[in-house]
Amino acid sequence: MKEVKIGLEIHVPLKTKEKLFCDCPTDYYEVERPNVNTCPVCTGMPGAKPFPINESALESALMISKLLNCETRTTNIFVKRKHYNYPDLPSGYQRTSEPIGINGRLSRVRIWEIHLEEDPGRYDPGTGRVDYNRSGVPLVEIVTAPDMKSPEDVRNFMRELMNLLRYTERIIDVGGIIRVDVNISLEGGARVEIKNINSIKGAYKAIRYEIMRQKNLRRRGGTVRRETRGFNEKSMITTPLRIKETAEDYRYIPDPDIPPIVFEKSFIEKIKLPETPQNRRERISKRYRIPEKYSKILVKDKEIADLFEEVADRIDPGLTANWICREVLRQLNYRGIELRESRLNSKILIELLNQVKEGEITEAVGKKLLERIIDTGESPQRIVKAEGLGRVHAVDELLDVVDEVIEENATAVRDYRSGKKEALNFLMGKVMKKMRGRADTNIVIELLRERLD
Numbered sequence: 001m002k003e004v005k006i007g008l009e010i011h012v013p014l015k016t017k018e019k020l021f022c023d024c025p026t027d028y029y030e031v032e033r034p035n036v037n038t039c040p041v042c043t044g045m046p047g048a049k050p051f052p053i054n055e056s057a058l059e060s061a062l063m064i065s066k067l068l069n070c071e072t073r074t075t076n077i078f079v080k081r082k083h084y085n086y087p088d089l090p091s092g093y094q095r096t097s098e099p100i101g102i103n104g105r106l107s108r109v110r111i112w113e114i115h116l117e118e119d120p121g122r123y124d125p126g127t128g129r130v131d132y133n134r135s136g137v138p139l140v141e142i143v144t145a146p147d148m149k150s151p152e153d154v155r156n157f158m159r160e161l162m163n164l165l166r167y168t169e170r171i172i173d174v175g176g177i178i179r180v181d182v183n184i185s186l187e188g189g190a191r192v193e194i195k196n197i198n199s200i201k202g203a204y205k206a207i208r209y210e211i212m213r214q215k216n217l218r219r220r221g222g223t224v225r226r227e228t229r230g231f232n233e234k235s236m237i238t239t240p241l242r243i244k245e246t247a248e249d250y251r252y253i254p255d256p257d258i259p260p261i262v263f264e265k266s267f268i269e270k271i272k273l274p275e276t277p278q279n280r281r282e283r284i285s286k287r288y289r290i291p292e293k294y295s296k297i298l299v300k301d302k303e304i305a306d307l308f309e310e311v312a313d314r315i316d317p318g319l320t321a322n323w324i325c326r327e328v329l330r331q332l333n334y335r336g337i338e339l340r341e342s343r344l345n346s347k348i349l350i351e352l353l354n355q356v357k358e359g360e361i362t363e364a365v366g367k368k369l370l371e372r373i374i375d376t377g378e379s380p381q382r383i384v385k386a387e388g389l390g391r392v393h394a395v396d397e398l399l400d401v402v403d404e405v406i407e408e409n410a411t412a413v414r415d416y417r418s419g420k421k422e423a424l425n426f427l428m429g430k431v432m433k434k435m436r437g438r439a440d441t442n443i444v445i446e447l448l449r450e451r452l453d
């Protein structure tokens with residue numbers, strides 16, 4: 001097995017009110033009309049002078065740098081112009097800062113550097129139209145060392161990183177908004193860069209494809225050339241990109257309009273770090289008194305932890321943790337979606353768990369309901385009422401069904417009586433099916449035994 005080395009450059013847009021060098025709004029992902037969040041600065045008009053750099057973006061970058069255990073640089077951080085010609089970049093250069101943080105680490109992956117840059121606009125080569133609403137929005141770029149060895153490593157790292165960034169509440173957190181460039185090399189081969197990846201799933205698929213492609217190429221006697229490839233999310237393959245610029249061609253120069261960044265001690269000290277997943281795990285364990293194995297799972301996804309706390313404040317925390325860590329996550333994983341992509345929210349989960357807790361419905365019915373409301377967002381109470389799914393307490397009604405099942409399953413009854421105790425579970429399953437899960441399994445077993453023993 002040839003050793004694989006993978007490094008990442010991850011661009012994440014920062015949630016600020018204003019753009020990096022002007023006061024235009026940054027909500028381009030919600031704005032439908034093109035070119036409304038623009039001014040002479042972010043459309044690169046001749047003579048337009050940038051505003052002083054956005055302090056809130058600087059704070060975010062510092063915060064992220066600290067969370068990733070970087071050494072913070074404090075003086076002479078130049079903002080440079082990176083030149084290239086493309087319609088999404090009206091001034092002909094992109095402003096990008098020198099590293100703000102260096103030599104960090106997240107889990108086993110070293111972080112080489114973190115810096116700020118401005119996002120270009122969006123160009124549609126199909127129509128030839130450009131939208132500059134995004135132009136000048138602050139991005140943080142995180143560059144890792146090539147410390148990952150497999151698509152799974154990358155997926156784990158990116159999940160952990162994105163979760164940590166979500167805890168800052170300072171990133172624009174909309175699906176498909178991150179941009180990842182992957183550097184990948186197989187032992188003895190050249191380094192290939194893959195661009196245009198917009199999701200964790202995309203990065204995983206692109207790397208899997210690329211490893212396979214390089215291995216096959218070499219098996220056939222070919223050589224892997226140093227090149228830049230693009231990733232197509234639809235076909236899940238990488239294809240060569242024609243890139244005219246190399247690093248030398250960018251002709252980096254310090255932007256003469258922008259003084260180098262200097263962080264005053266007081267500015268750095270005033271930055272309050274957010275609660276990290278680690279802190280939250282400790283807090284949740286203590287406050288709700290739930291097992292460590294659950295708090296560990298819950299904090300891995302900020303949204304899941306938020307859901308837990310909202311529900312656990314109203315319902316038994318143990319029950320809530322159990323249902324979220326087992327049932328909710330299982331259902332989401334099965335669909336391959338995140339919580340936000342489902343219709344589940346704390347309100348309907350509280351409703352559902354209340355019914356389970358009060359014994360109005362059985363666990364079996366609760367699970368069935370969850371499976372449905374995750375997709376539909378319906379009120380579980382209303383479904384139970386409309387479809388008569390409430391727990392059946394009447395023993396008479398249950399006994400009728402038990403007798404029916406005993407009559408219809410003579411073989412299983414004979415098996416049970418001849419000592420095959422597992423036949424009882426089979427009969428219980430039959431009763432539960434007829435009852436549409438509305439009966440208590442313990443009572444059903446008791447009744448079956450009463451009849452059979």
Ligand SMILES: [Zn+2]
Pocket residue numbers: 019022023024037038039040041042043136
């Ligand atoms: Zn502007």
